[in-house]
Amino acid sequence: MGIEWSEYKFELVTLVKLGWPMTVSVLLYALMYPATLAFCGALGIEALDIASLAVSVFQLVVVPIENGLRWSCLTFLSQALGSSKKKRAGVIVQRSITAAVCMWIVSCGLAVNCAKLLVLIGQDAGIAIGSQTFITILMPGCLCVLIYRVQMAYMDCLQRVFPTLFMHLVSLLVCLGLEALFVFQLGLGVNGAALGLCCSLCLLPVMMTSYIVISKVHKDTWPGWSMRCFLQWGEYYYNLFPSIANQLVFVSSSEMGTFVAGYLGKAELAAQGIIFQLFILTMQPCVGAGSAAITRIGRYMGAANYVKGKQVYKVILALLGFIGLIEALLMLALKDVIPKIFSADEETTEIFSQIIYFVIPYVFVIASAWGHIAALRGCNFHNTCVVIALVALWFIGHPIGLSLTFAVGIGMLGLWSGYLISSVAWNILGLVITLRLDWTGVSKKVSGSAERETDVEGFITHDETR
Incomplete structure (x- = not known):
């Protein structure tokens, strides 16, 4: 123990x-x-x-x-x-x-x-x-x-x-x-x-x-x-394009929120702008810790050490959950101060005060979900990450949010209800898929792929493959 x-x-x-x-x-x-x-x-x-x-x-x-x-x-x-x-x-x-x-x-x-x-x-x-x-x-x-x-x-x-x-x-x-x-x-x-x-x-x-060049840090890994x-461009693009698509899904989701807020009014657009800047700041620790987790999990999977890979996954889940909790508590404590930093408009401040109670749990849930995404990326499941984001955002969260915004008529509260629902769906889907992941089989596949640069190794000299 x-x-x-x-x-x-x-x-x-x-x-x-x-x-x-x-x-x-x-x-x-x-x-x-x-x-x-x-x-x-x-x-x-x-x-x-x-x-x-x-x-x-x-x-x-x-x-x-x-x-x-x-x-x-x-x-x-x-x-x-x-x-x-x-x-x-x-x-x-x-x-x-x-x-x-x-x-x-x-x-x-x-x-x-x-x-x-x-x-x-x-x-x-x-x-x-x-x-x-x-x-x-x-x-x-x-x-x-x-x-x-x-x-x-x-x-x-x-x-x-x-x-x-x-x-x-x-x-x-x-x-x-x-x-x-x-x-x-x-x-x-x-x-x-x-x-x-x-x-x-x-x-x-x-x-x-x-x-x-000066530090020669590349000498052992880049001759x-x-x-x-x-x-081997096929395998490379098979992972690159889903990675780009994943980013496009999130960017389009953010732009959709800005467009809807602008349609609702100037005060709503200003409040959405404040929330967007706040969200960018809160996401940076998740991106940093998640990137570190990808490098650690990827190394262990490349070495066929799935036990260590699972350990990193558990640690990053706990770490990002803690980070998300701290960020949520800070936002709750500063909920009356934050809008005044960006705007003196009373209507904007009032709208911000209403939707902040949706944003706080959203930030916590998104931070927690990054652990699942980091594990899936470290295991080469970029396609799965795209599907999770697409389903959670555009098939579950946003249809509900837009319906509440326009059909029910609750405006920004409806929009952010959709964002919150999408984050919960994203987290649940990532958790279910990661828990069902065959770490042993994936580590063998990843390790085999890492050891084999291309299917036409025979056409390359022995010295080059070393």
Whole structure:
């Protein structure tokens, strides 16, 4: 019993050590976008509208791709590093960078046509054209951030998390400095803000590449560039596309809430905006701890050590449940203070005070559910994660929420009733599937896949496969 408890304690300490730097890193990266909006807001309403619309499109198109890349890379890399053929990790990094370039080409196609698409859905033509220019300036940064997400996943799996935190901090400070220079000193306006953001995004992979080369942290897992990165794309995309789809499901869910709130009224939209910013903050610890859990579970499954994998799953469930409880209690204690930080409007504050009692349990349930999702991702069940999210959000929660909002006529209370129901359904589905998971069989399958890079191993030299 003492040995088992010490093992759980070790995993808990490891998850906390890995999780909190990942959390801060993600938070620092997320702050770059509201900081950009703040600079544009100082230029006037039109500039803020252009930047807000451009950032929304960027986050709708690019962020799901970059997050999907990272989630799939975390799974593949951790499993490869847990196997006996650790140098396969370098091949996976190369394959992921190639995929990032392909995804960037698709994003460029959307960027050069986004003005027409925005006008078609009712946006002002001048704002739409300005947003397209903003996004076009961001495109080099888009490519860089996609490549950086791959490098970030690689470093996370190597448990080198503090360099990533430092790089995000430097990039944020550079972003603030360049935007102040371009917007106010050089008078470049909105385009100056876009240029400053682009430069700071481009800085991230440059710093990461420099660190990898100088520290030689890659020497045991990445011997050099290889043509093997063009093999085994079927299995890779089989996990990458569901990871991206999973992010799109959540982004579309959030955008749906914003659209419905805007339809109900300005005060409702303002209250929803406050809740959305609050939710982003509360999700960062879940993302950080969940990412750490994926790397740990993936390593153990790659080594066919399903017992350790199950231990990490139990620990992350308890840890995220505790984090969710603390966040819920803090929100309950500060429920009267939070809306006043963002808005002085009494109607907005009143609406916030009504729906906060739905948001508090929602945050706790979502945090708890992240443990199931981390376990499924660590075991290569990205398709299952998409199905869970799709069913919970769009087949259970939102139909009920929209019916309560419009048919019953209870407005925002109905909308957030749907969100709460979807979170409970998401948690239950994840729990049921994870409890029924054949850890032994999955570990054998994952380990076998990690040990076998491709079905055409015979065409590759013996030295390359070592």
